[in-house]
Amino acid sequence: MRGTDTTDIKTERPWLFKPGVSGNPKGRPPGVKSLKMFAKEYLQSLPDEKKLDYMKGMDKQDIWKMAEGMPKQDSRMELDIPQNVIDLIKNAKASGNPELPGENKE
Numbered sequence: 001m002r003g004t005d006t007t008d009i010k011t012e013r014p015w016l017f018k019p020g021v022s023g024n025p026k027g028r029p030p031g032v033k034s035l036k037m038f039a040k041e042y043l044q045s046l047p048d049e050k051k052l053d054y055m056k057g058m059d060k061q062d063i064w065k066m067a068e069g070m071p072k073q074d075s076r077m078e079l080d081i082p083q084n085v086i087d088l089i090k091n092a093k094a095s096g097n098p099e100l101p102g103e104n105k106e
Contacts, residue, residue: 017023028034033041046054055063 043051043054
């Protein structure tokens with residue numbers, strides 16, 4: 001049985017990044033902009049009239065995200081799932097059958 005020691009992983013799979021070592025040690029060359037920065041600067045340079053034209057075809061939620069940032073992603077959700085559905089899923093998993101009854105394979 002293989003150990004879980006990180007030295008075993010490094011010797012068995014040397015192509016993996018080593019902890020604490022960058023995958024790009026030289027980093028981005030000086031003066032080269034990321035695509036995100038290029039797009040941000042381009043959109044900021046547009047006159048207001050052109051910005052409004054650009055936003056006309058966009059979803060309102062996307063415009064909101066651009067203005068306010070992405071909404072919090074770690075929120076919890078509570079669902080009321082009927083017990084018979086839970087039992088159906090558990091039984092399908094326990095039987096080793098990955099497909100639920102009534103699913104089409106096509």
